[in-house]
Amino acid sequence: MNKKKEAKFYQKEENNLIKCNLCPHNCKIDNHKTGLCQVRKNINSKLYSLNYQKVSALSIDPVEKKPLYHFYPQKKVLSFGSWGCNMSCIFCQNWQISQEKPQLKNFNAEEIIEIAINRNIDLLAYTYSEPTVFYEFMLETAQLATAKGLKNIMVSNGLIEPKPLEQLVPYLDAANIDLKAFNNDFYQEQCNANLESVKKTIKLLVKKIHLEITTLVITDLNDNLAELEALFSWLAEVNKQIPLHLSRYYPAYNLKKAPTAENKMKKAYQLAKRYLDHVYLGNLNFKKTASTFCNNCGEKLIDRNKIKFENLLKANKCPICRTELWGEF
Template structure:
């Protein structure tokens, strides 16, 4: 499949224009993402219709807490990534050669309609580097009455993002840090494009944010404060998921402590309406009205609406940022 968003150069080279890396790729070589290859001066997608894994997940696992709580969704993923985070949780499919299988569009749609699924979540690896496939499937899914969810690092250029967004119903965007230095050293990327993605996406579709907290790297009070204030500058009702780090891939630092996560939540809650902790068993991740603390969604088992009517809190009438 020939890629969208690239330009041809002299000497049979091409420049990819999909993500901020803007890789210049020699004939026969691949870009940083490992899935876009120059073949005789044309940029080809190597993972079009190729799936490494699929599963039915609770929507809360994406994590999306304010988008059809309690529902299931078909999750599909391919291989490759345009960042190289030292703590990558899915490094086997992001940075290594992975077994994949070709799958027909009709089969994906059939799976997306099965087992009570509300749609398709493009996840596991970085879905935006499979732009052509995700764009194609998102339009097809919509025509079949399915929802489209993008779980992404947000590292995509503005023009392709604008083309994709009208077909996306919800996004979880991984904001790894509010510091550019963290992106450069730990993720081999830049912060600004991710901030731009969040700003643009939040104006077009439902957005939730994940921040994986690594003690000593992005966990200081000052950084959490800055991150929360930046999100507030867009919309304080954007949910954020502060997630526990576990040693993975190249990073062997100790796992994030419970106290560090609680501290981060306390700081973020001063600025944001909905702050959750992820990857911690047994913690209270119910949704409460930020105005009167009435229970809106109970998550003792799976998401269950309790105190909402016409998008408002049953107790005080406050508008709740939730799609159901």
């Protein structure tokens, strides 16, 4: 267990440099140094994954916590993550495992899948930290999970090159991508990343697997309604049925701005509904925004407002107009 694992997607350069081709940073890494993610290291002109088979957290959640609202609602999912990240968001909610090295436990793919099967769980989620930067471990686990009949979920910032993503996609069933803003200056200044790469990931995934999007609405940084409207409009052009989760910001890591105003969240929600069929609010107590409605006739299809969850779909279709609901149920 935890043998040294050579990384995928790199090339050797002159003077013992290595160019990593996993994500759009394309880090050029000197000998005995790591890339920006902290977990891919040049050791004598070979690139190694430092977080292979190393787990920072492993727990059982409802799939709605990913968040996924249109993918087997109320099913349990075995979620795990490692450490490291290829972004450095100043508002990171998981900075203890993205920007620092936490306490880690050793698990291999077989052990994780055995835990899921023994608990009668058939969904796995690669989450908590950025799964792109534990790519080798994620791919190996997802391949074995697929062979065992389990489904795989990636919860990601979307900053990954097309080639590794295309090799991973055959073993993915769903993803939630964090679309942090619709402004490249925001991505560069607040996250050390770029918007266009994330947009490419979204456009590739939506054609292949079930996809949902999360946007954290942050006070004074990305809460401009005109900019949010551009995000909603672009997402609708990709596919207006993609579920969008608008999440309220609270102070975290190095950003101490006030929590996003509830009124701003309501306005963003109403604006998003003009463009998209399925919009949800997160980190708020507005339960009425948690239920799912038919995008054709408006009938309530999944009721998340009651004490007891209720799925009113009939063979994945609206019981009134028979319109099929986007997702897997």
